[in-house]
Amino acid sequence: MDTTSQHPGVAVVTGASRGLGLELARALALEGRPLVITARDAAGLAAAEAELAALTTVAAPAGSVVDDAHRERLASAAAALGGATLLVHNASTLTGYDLAGAPLPSLADFPLPGLLETFEVNVLAPIALTQLLLPQLRARRGAVLAVSSDAAVEAYAGWGGYGASKAALDHAAAVLAAEEPDLAVWSVDPGDMRTRMHQEAFPGEDVSDRPLPATVVPALLALLHGRPASGRYRAADLQPADPRDAVRAGV
16 A cells, blocks of 8 residues: 555654554554564564555564664665654563563573673664664654653662663663754653563563553554653653544654
8 A cells, every 4th residue: 555645754663563563553554654664573573564564555674673784674664665754662672581481580690691682672772773764864853752661760670671771761862852852752651561571571470451552552642643842751641531632743
């Protein structure tokens, strides 16, 4: 479906094969935005691409945001579709390695290679991808949305590596906002969600009482459409009284 003549701008969404990334990509596709989506799960990403391609133009290169060449592919794909106006940093990792049912490690026991991978995925890769897409975003007065966590500001045992990386991402977003005043740069704490990552953080526990990622999307759309000042937000504070009332200004 070709919507490039009327779309509000290309959105690049990382970690888009499942969870919040996929739900947000669905909502953006329904608005007619061409999408560049990516994830490490090639099969899951292919399924997402097949679904979203019925709604909008989609490029879906699979790979890790830590990989230099892969980030270049994402930037090139966005340029080919007309240039990015929105970059969503949603890809992240809890520990940098497979927990395999184990609890989150304390800082005293956190394997350093895993800690390095956590910061590479959650901080370094978003900064590097932003650098590549800045020329496109600047040309279109675009927006950057970094998915954060309450672990970035609250001290939870076992969440030291993830929380520290999200705190670093928050600060990087704040500095980017100061350096790029023509862009909107937000970090957003979506709150607890019923996702695979959340289940991995609590092995053996029932997380079915957590809200589904789709319930957070109206808050993110309210942010994108309302375009408030750059800064850190909680999704719970952004939820419109009725999602249908959100202003469709777009970025």
